[in-house]
Amino acid sequence: MATSLAWFSIWPIARTAMLLVFRRKLFWLLFAVAMLSFIFTFGAIYLLATLKQELPQMARFITSMLKDLDGSGTTYLNFMKLQGTVMMILLAFAGSVLAGNDHSRGGFMFYMSRRISLVYYALGKLLAIGLLVLLITTIPALVLFFEYGLLGDMAEYFRENFQIVFGIIGYGLLLSLSIGLLLLALVSWMPRPVPLVILWGGLFVFLPILSSVLAETLRDSEVNLEESSWRLLDLWNNLYIVGSKFFGVELPLFYGAIIVIFTVCLFSITAIFFRLRYLQHQS
Amino acid sequence: MSHLFEIDSLVHRYGSIFALNEVSLSVDQGSIGLVGQNGAGKSTLIKILLGLLKHTNGTVKVFGSDISQHSVGLRGRIGYMPEREGIIPGLNGIEYVGLSGELNGMSRKIALRRAHELLSQLGLDEARYRRLENYSAGMIQRIKLAATLVHDPDLILLDEPTSGLDPDGRAAMLALLKSLAQRPGKSLLFSTHLLGDIEHVCNHAIIMEKGKIAASGALDLMLESQLNTFLIRWKNKNSSSNDVYLAALKQSGAEVSLSEEFGQARVVVTDAWSKQQFFKLAKEAHVTLIGLEPEEIDLRTVYQRVVGYKKNLPPVISLKKPEVSEVNS
DSSP: OOOSOGGGGHHHHHHHHHHHHHTOHHHHHHHHHHHHHHHHHHHHHHHHHHHHHHOHHHHHHHHHHOGGGSSSHHHHHHHHHHHHHHHHHHHHHHHIIIIIHHHHSSHHHHHHTSSOOHHHHHHHHHHHHHHHHIIIIIHHHHHHHHHHHHHSOHHHHHHHHTHHHHHHHHHHHHHHHHHHHHHHHHHHHOOSHHHHHHHHHIIIIIHHHHHHHHHHHHSOTTSOGGGOGGGGGOHHHHHHHHHHHHTTOOOTTHHHHHHHHHHHHHHHHHHHHHHHHHHHHHO | OOOSEEEEEEEEEETTEEEEEEEEEEEOSSEEEEEEOTTSSHHHHHHHHTTSSOOSEEEEEETTEEHHHHHHHHHTTEEEEOSSOOOOTTOBHHHHHHHHHHHTTOOHHHHHHHHHHHHHHTTOGGGTTSBGGGOOHHHHHHHHHHHHHTTOOSEEEEESTTTTOOHHHHHHHHHHHHHHHTSTTOEEEEEESOHHHHHHHOSEEEEEETTEEEEEEEHHHHHHTTOOEEEEEEEESSHHHHHHHHHHHHHTTOEEEEOSSTTEEEEEOOTTOOTHHHHHHHHHTTEEEEEEEEOOOOHHHHHHHHHTGGGGOOOOOOOOOOOHHHHHO
């Protein structure tokens, strides 16, 4: 009765993980918070488009004040960064549901005793995390991009800014892959929700604060704060730096940020592989 | 035709501890019972047959293919029901069984249809949309069995399938396993501590002891081979004739195990032995034989003989009721 390739089992694993997250009320609460900034930006773009028609001078004034709403790549880059803050909180709580329960409550054995290997399992979980990241960051950003174009001079805007779509997708995939690998690695080693939230908070709250403090206190006086190597401790900022490149914006510490992200991904893959192998043999 | 599974010189170690030590075994299709004490290596053997554990040494072939090279593909032909683990809280019954089918290569539509059929057959049709965390122990065992059967595997591996079930649930599960075991071309291997379960369902038994195979074979043959066992009781006029009688039995080739009660023994004799010999030897030793009955043989008896279980019986704990005065004080 078994027919399809084992690769096709990745989707059911991802779908089930997302289903389990969608069944949590906390997810919908955090999702609603994430959508607040989307709705605000959506409304602001609509208001600007209306003003451009009726009060063009006022619209130009507002656009000059609010750079984040000028429809350029920075608009979407900063929007995605803002969405990412809520996404981090959401993933901290959803991590144990996405994969942690498999280790703490025995679901891992269910998966491993089916016609799949560790690789399919890990890819399924990564896909689930990645899709959640895309749902909160990339898809709303794409909606805003199309809204901006449709409400303004559609043909001209899309012609001049089509590369923004690739930027949004590229930044979204970068976030999905790196955050997904890191979360899966942490969840594999730390499946319980409370330690996971603490560690996740440490990585994305404590480390940025530490990096700012160190950059402020230890940098050379001639070096700009944003160019201090201590800023590389802030993983979220590194993702922003690399993500900016997708929108044609080059920020300081670009190559340093790439090395840090690459190292984190490599470390995560190694940690996932060894931990899952260990759990498979111990279960 | 290849065997269901063939194991040759299998060794599996956890650190310095041998979970399986030089196990060699060939088993044909059928219903196979795996029995042994805790730590005998049953679960380890099952996980190696499933390809979940990489063995330290030796070869394991399932359906003629090396499990270490084709574990993922072979798992598509195997269904495994673990004892305790294997539940995904948050899913309902249909989603859980359907997911199992999809992970074994079925399309979602077919997997769900088959899940509905199975849950109806297993008496879970009313609970199919209930979350698994709200299931009773019996329902959990049945839903795990449904997830094991959904892709119609050729070999079903069950680890303590009746564990945690009440008597009615256990009887129902055994009846179900028996019907599964009778399907042509399908095999079933289940491990349990409950020897009666194996007698009820299986036609082949494997007895494990400290990581080794203590006995393996068709259940009927195993029981038949133990038929030459008698319980004898005698009276004697003096104690020396007692020793003479026992020595005579041993000299004639019988295995004698003295009972704790004086004047009783269990005697295992050869096929050529006739009952008259007991009387003849008793007469020669001036002993009066007052009881001679064949021992009732079941798998428990076979197991106890093979493993020497009686030696390891735990001490009896007296549950004496407290005196009323002590309670009042």
